[in-house]
Amino acid sequence: MGNFRRQWYAACVAIEAGAWQDTDSGRKKYAGPLLRHCRHTFVRNADDAGLEEKRIMDITGRLTRSTFDRYNIGREKDVERAREVIERFHKRRV
Secondary structure (H helix, E strand, C coil), X not given: CCCCHHHHHXXXXXXXXXXXXECCCCCEEEECXXXXXXXXXXXXXXXXXXXCHHHHHHHHCCCCHXXXXXXXXXXXXXXXXXXXXXXXXXXXXX
């Protein structure tokens, strides 16, 4: 697919989603969203929307279940459920 990092940075800066920042050495450093995060967001959103996991794997080029699972992380409902379980655990201990 190639390396489109510079084009991504330029597009994000153009729409004010990212910016160039000066470093101590006088060079510019990009600060903003990264292209690789879009893969995680797509997989999570497609799964939440009910798209079949096999289809998501086909779209993203994931060949194994383990690679798919690495991208299908960080759901809000999972974090909330984990918080509730931990909270119940601590209440039982008191």
